[in-house]
Amino acid sequence: MALQGDIKDFSVVDILQLLYQQQKSGVLNIFFKDNTIEVLFESGMIISANSKKKQVDEFLGEILLKANIVSKSQLNQALEIQKETLKKLGDILIESGTITITDLRHVLKLQTHETIFKLMNMKSGSYNFHQRLINYDKRAFELINTEHFLMDSLRMTDEWPEIKEKIYSYNLVFEKMPGATEEISFWKVSDPDNSHVDLYNDDSKPSDDNMIMTVEERKVFDFVDGTMTVRDLINISRLGEFETTKSLAGLMNKTLIDIAFEIDEEKVVTPTEMTTTNFSFYIVFMGIIVSLFLILAVSYPRILSNFTISNYNKIDYEISQRSVELTNIKSALHTFYLTYGRYPEDLDELKGSGFLINTRDNTHDRFVYTPSEKKYTLHIRD
Numbered sequence: 001m002a003l004q005g006d007i008k009d010f011s012v013v014d015i016l017q018l019l020y021q022q023q024k025s026g027v028l029n030i031f032f033k034d035n036t037i038e039v040l041f042e043s044g045m046i047i048s049a050n051s052k053k054k055q056v057d058e059f060l061g062e063i064l065l066k067a068n069i070v071s072k073s074q075l076n077q078a079l080e081i082q083k084e085t086l087k088k089l090g091d092i093l094i095e096s097g098t099i100t101i102t103d104l105r106h107v108l109k110l111q112t113h114e115t116i117f118k119l120m121n122m123k124s125g126s127y128n129f130h131q132r133l134i135n136y137d138k139r140a141f142e143l144i145n146t147e148h149f150l151m152d153s154l155r156m157t158d159e160w161p162e163i164k165e166k167i168y169s170y171n172l173v174f175e176k177m178p179g180a181t182e183e184i185s186f187w188k189v190s191d192p193d194n195s196h197v198d199l200y201n202d203d204s205k206p207s208d209d210n211m212i213m214t215v216e217e218r219k220v221f222d223f224v225d226g227t228m229t230v231r232d233l234i235n236i237s238r239l240g241e242f243e244t245t246k247s248l249a250g251l252m253n254k255t256l257i258d259i260a261f262e263i264d265e266e267k268v269v270t271p272t273e274m275t276t277t278n279f280s281f282y283i284v285f286m287g288i289i290v291s292l293f294l295i296l297a298v299s300y301p302r303i304l305s306n307f308t309i310s311n312y313n314k315i316d317y318e319i320s321q322r323s324v325e326l327t328n329i330k331s332a333l334h335t336f337y338l339t340y341g342r343y344p345e346d347l348d349e350l351k352g353s354g355f356l357i358n359t360r361d362n363t364h365d366r367f368v369y370t371p372s373e374k375k376y377t378l379h380i381r382d
Contacts, residue, residue: 003018005126010127012120013120013153016146019146024044025043026041027129030122035051035052037052048112061075061089067235067238105140106238107238110240113149169262171231174258174259174260175225188213214247220233220244220251230248233248323380328359329350333378366381367381
């Protein structure tokens, strides 16, 4: 069976349903922009879904590292063994006792779920399906019931807009509400297989029948610590993007957590591994140095011929300089926060800390900076 066409005419949902109903085995390739997603099927059931840009082992290593299942050193050691033996990364980590087969199956299944769910919202692209028998590691890959997956995905699609209203950015950082840690013992945690089983509740304490949360909500609540972003929580909880954000929205509705602040850019350091802070500082520091060399390389000829530059170009040059300074200041502020757990009172304190280097004096004349305990505003002065 050869199947091919355009997603505008035949959606990803339609393709998956057709392959499930006809119990086909083979490879489905979905092409979009500059990437291709390969989905493997056995008798209409989904085996896996991966980007052609990355091999399974690359995805696996990233997910295990972000989820804190393996350390950077453990992963690097396994990758070195892989180069010598050509074994699969998962097999190496299992043989060394670093992970279990359960860990491996869970991570690979979650990655497949996340990949296909995102594909279902595609509006453009093309596809082809080639029927053939698939040879795969039955220990590592758990077959996914395509029909059940589609039903869950449709439910997720319906709920997604409401969730995104509350969880509008992956850079949000949440904190527990005052007293929430003590209050949590009053909440019943329902098991999806048995909604009346209380997994965490202390029977010695009174509880309200309306005070019920899901297992996922309780798991996410335990990880919320006032430092992790939504992206960190997705990685560390191993629940997937939808279940994690849904749990955060649910915990907000229950007034157990709230948004603490939103960071301006992706964090350099994973909060659960604070030992990497110094390494992150050096990355930021080297980034500033490289930026300065680039600035000098571009601006040096203009500096030499400054006496011929028109007023218009001088203004344009000043705007460019301030834009570069703005980037350097943001990097320095981020490093300051990682080091001291707060933002500086003013830009003079930042410059005095040694994190802001090779920047012109009197920064307060060119920038408006307003700090608070966990966030700041910074923009170029008019």
